[in-house]
Structures are given as C-alpha cells and as structure tokens.
Amino acid sequence: MKILVTGGCGFIGSNFLEYMIKKYPDYQFVCLDSLTYAGNTYNISEFKDNPNFTFIKGDITDKNLVEEIFSKYHFNIVVNFAAESHVDNSISNPSLFLKTNIIGTQVLMDACLKYKVERFHQISTDEVYGDLPLDAPDLQFYEDSMLKPSNPYSVSKASADLLVLAYVRTYNLNATISRCSNNYGPHQYIEKLIPMTISRSLSQQKVIVHGDGSSIRDWIYVIDHVKAIDLIIHKGKKGQIYNVGGHIQKTNLEVVHQVLDYLNISKDNILNVEDRKGQDRRYDMNTSKIEAELGWRLSFNFDEELKNTIEWYKNNPEFLKKKKSG
Ligand SMILES: NC(=O)c1ccc[n+]([C@@H]2O[C@H](COP(=O)([O-])OP(=O)(O)OC[C@H]3O[C@@H](n4cnc5c(N)ncnc54)[C@H](O)[C@@H]3O)[C@@H](O)[C@H]2O)c1
Numbered sequence: 001m002k003i004l005v006t007g008g009c010g011f012i013g014s015n016f017l018e019y020m021i022k023k024y025p026d027y028q029f030v031c032l033d034s035l036t037y038a039g040n041t042y043n044i045s046e047f048k049d050n051p052n053f054t055f056i057k058g059d060i061t062d063k064n065l066v067e068e069i070f071s072k073y074h075f076n077i078v079v080n081f082a083a084e085s086h087v088d089n090s091i092s093n094p095s096l097f098l099k100t101n102i103i104g105t106q107v108l109m110d111a112c113l114k115y116k117v118e119r120f121h122q123i124s125t126d127e128v129y130g131d132l133p134l135d136a137p138d139l140q141f142y143e144d145s146m147l148k149p150s151n152p153y154s155v156s157k158a159s160a161d162l163l164v165l166a167y168v169r170t171y172n173l174n175a176t177i178s179r180c181s182n183n184y185g186p187h188q189y190i191e192k193l194i195p196m197t198i199s200r201s202l203s204q205q206k207v208i209v210h211g212d213g214s215s216i217r218d219w220i221y222v223i224d225h226v227k228a229i230d231l232i233i234h235k236g237k238k239g240q241i242y243n244v245g246g247h248i249q250k251t252n253l254e255v256v257h258q259v260l261d262y263l264n265i266s267k268d269n270i271l272n273v274e275d276r277k278g279q280d281r282r283y284d285m286n287t288s289k290i291e292a293e294l295g296w297r298l299s300f301n302f303d304e305e306l307k308n309t310i311e312w313y314k315n316n317p318e319f320l321k322k323k324k325s326g
Contacts, residue, residue, distance in 0.1 A: 213253025
C-alpha cells in the first residue's frame with residue numbers, strides 16, 4: 001500500500017505519519033509539503049530516515065510536480081492535510097487560502113483520476129458549518145447541516161468540500177471527507193491558542209486572549225483525530241462525510257486558565273485584545289455517524305493530554321526555537 005500524505009510536516013499531518021508508520025510497517029508513505037511558515041521538518045525528524053518514508057518538498061498547486069510524483073509512485077490512497085490553516089491570516093490575505101485550499105485540492109483530485117488512485121481523503125473542519133449560539137447548548141452540527149462558513153479560511157475549506165463532492169458525482173472519484181473540531185497536541189505551530197499560550201508563558205510573555213475569551217471550542221486530542229482518519233481511509237464509504245469531535249466544550253479563557261494553572265503562572269499575565277472579526281461563538285459536532293458506521297471511539301482524556309502537550313513543548317525547545325526564528 002502506498003499513501004501520499006500532503007502537508008505532512010504540519011501539526012496533524014506529522015502526527016498522522018508518526019502513528020501510521022508505526023502501525024503499518026509494510027506500507028510506503030510519501031510526504032509532499034511546501035514547508036510554509038507552519039511546516040517544520042522537526043515534526044518528521046523521528047521517522048524521516050525510515051525506509052518506508054520519503055519526503056518531497058513541493059507545492060500541491062504545482063500540477064507538473066504533482067503529476068510527476070503520482071506517475072512515479074502509483075499511490076493507492078491520498079490524504080490531503082496541506083492547507084493554509086490560520087483564520088487570522090485568511091482575514092489579512094484571503095487569496096493564498098483560496099489558491100492552496102481550493103486549487104490545491106483540485107490539482108490533487110485531477111491527479112487521482114488520471115493515475116487511478118483508489119481513495120482520496122480530504123481533511124476538513126467543523127468551521128465549514130459556521131457557528132452555534134452560546135445560549136443553545138443542545139445544538140450540534142450534523143454531516144448534513146447547512147454550510148455557513150464565517151471567514152475566508154472556512155469558506156476555502158467549505159469550497160474544497162463541495163468540489164470533492166462534485167468530483168465524486170461527476171467523475172466517480174472515490175473520495176471521503178472528515179470534518180474535525182479543534183485539535184491539540186504536540187507539533188502545533190505557536191499561532192494557535194494552546195501552543196501560543198504555552199510558548200508565551202514559557203518565555204515570560206503575556207498570553208493573548210481575543211475579546212473576553214468567552215467563545216467556545218470543541219477540543220480533541222490529535223491522535224483521536226488520526227485514528228478516525230485511519231478508519232475512514234480503510235473502511236469509509238465513497239462520497240461520505242464523517243464528523244469527528246472531542247465532546248470537550250470549553251471557553252478559550254478556560255483553556256488559557258488551565259494552561260496557566262499547570263505552569264503555575266498568574267492570570268495577570270493575560271492580555272485581552274480586540275476580538276477577531278467575525279469570531280465564531282461555538283462549535284459542537286455530532287459524531288454518531290462515525291461511531292455507528294466505523295466503530296470510532298474517543299480514547300484520550302483532555303486534562304491528561306493537555307498536561308502531556310505542555311510537557312512536550314517544554315521538552316522540545318528546538319521546535320519552538322525553529323518556529324520563532326521563522
Ligand atoms: N488544527 C486543527 O485544529 C484543525 C481542525 C480541523 C481541521 N484541520 C485541517 O487539518 C489540516 C491540517 O491542519 P494543521 O493544523 O495540521 O495545519 P498546519 O498549518 O499545522 O499544517 C499545514 C501544512 O501544510 C503545508 N502546506 C501549506 N500549503 C501547502 C501547499 N500549497 N503545498 C504543500 N504543502 C502545503 C504546510 O507547510 C504545513 O506543513 C488542514 O487542512 C486544516 O484545515 C485542522
């Protein structure tokens with residue numbers, strides 16, 4: 001089995017590779033990553049010399065390169081993690097998000113059709129559904145909920161999802177989509193809430209909170225997401241969307257407090273800044289479909305894995321050093 005993993009030097013892609021390379025020693029993995037500011041070869045250092053792993057630096061929007069790689073390796077499965085992923089950046093530079101997240105997906109799917117790849121899997125997000133009100137805690141997103149993305153990032157992801165579904169219907173591409181909530185764990189770039197809070201605390205800087213921090217996110221440990229993807233690429237059905245979520249609903253402020261408490265740092269170290277434009281209030285995923293159809297279950301505990309994540313950042317100063325220097 002040969003699997004192409006795009007964006008494998010980023011947060012979730014590198015955790016996926018680490019898990020899969022150990023679990024499937026007979027599979028071949030190729031990672032295609034253009035190493036934007038969010039990509040980090042430190043994330044693949046554990047397995048970069050494994051005989052069943054190959055790294056190729058390149059852009060998923062580069063059609064010639066993508067075709068060259070597909071014709072050389074004859075992949076069975078393609079998993080597309082490559083994306084511009086930070087909402088704030090999408091607000092200041094939407095065009096890069098449209099190019100990478102939509103055109104990049106199209107280039108990969110065209111290559112899948114041309115080289116007869118058996119399965120294309122698109123990594124998507126709960127943000128395509130827009131948000132839920134804070135005062136209706138019972139509301140959740142289902143796979144057939146309306147798409148109501150709020151910012152250029154989530155619009156680019158929703159557009160890619162629609163394109164994937166159109167390729168299934170029009171060209172009979174064997175594709176699946178997973179939509180996951182906020183991941184946390186090792187290897188995440190320091191622009192995101194948890195690693196930002198940890199890294200700024202470790203370097204005695206103020207921790208930044210958007211608005212009053214009352215927006216609610218649903219948190220999932222990255223390996224629970226990785227396990228869901230493993231199930232979907234092996235057992236998921238063509239044209240299906242699977243929601244993945246952690247069922248841990250916390251305000252951003254609660255998460256920041258929990259990190260500060262663990263590091264024994266005063267709450268006075270919080271700096272409240274203007275709220276993000278179009279800030280989503282709350283997300284919550286209904287995950288009964290992937291549980292019933294594929295037998296997926298959550299297996300990690302938030303408090304425990306948050307501590308382990310903080311310890312990982314403390315014990316891997318190389319990761320932080322490399323990222324701060326750009
Ligand atoms: N982080 C989350 O909480 C979360 C939640 C749900 C879904 N997702 C989705 O999961 C995927 C991975 O997210 P992440 O948090 O690991 O992102 P990330 O920003 O950490 O990593 C993205 C990776 O893609 C690479 N990349 C960017 N543009 C590229 C291009 N044009 N060609 C090749 N490589 C390119 C980057 O170098 C980087 O290594 C994204 O599609 C994101 O939308 C993320």
